[in-house]
Amino acid sequence: MSSRFATILFGFILSAFMSLLVSGIATLRNAGLDDTFLRLWMDAWLPSWFIAFPTVLVVAPLTRRLVGILISAPAAQVR
Template sequence: MRPEDHTIAFGIPRLPARYGALVMPLLLSLLMTAIVSLITTLKAIGLAPRWLSAWGVSWLIAFPVLLLVLPLVRRLTARIVRPA
């Protein structure tokens, strides 16, 4: 194993594998809430915001985006967490 395989970046050590179950949802929630809040904010500009409508539009976009970003999040999680 190469020395850089033990770090995330800049000498920061990778987390033990047991944290993978926490890291993946953390990364997904960061990405998804950023995307959903952007969509909701854009939708609210010039329109009367209504929660159900805003959530529905956000979810319709968030679910396919989740399917697209999940492989990226898995790779990032693997980069942050040491293998079991």
């Protein structure tokens, strides 16, 4: 795959893992660990991922800019 797709692939993978983890925790807390857990989790995860993926693509550049503003380059040391 071409490196020009790196940002989109990063967002795709990051949103998949994050939405999987968060929806799993929320489903476990709300439904408990029983025979229906896996189905409930997947029912919660897929719609979450459809929202998370474009959100990551929009929010990541804004976050990079904000971090750039908050973190200043170290000042030159005076000897």
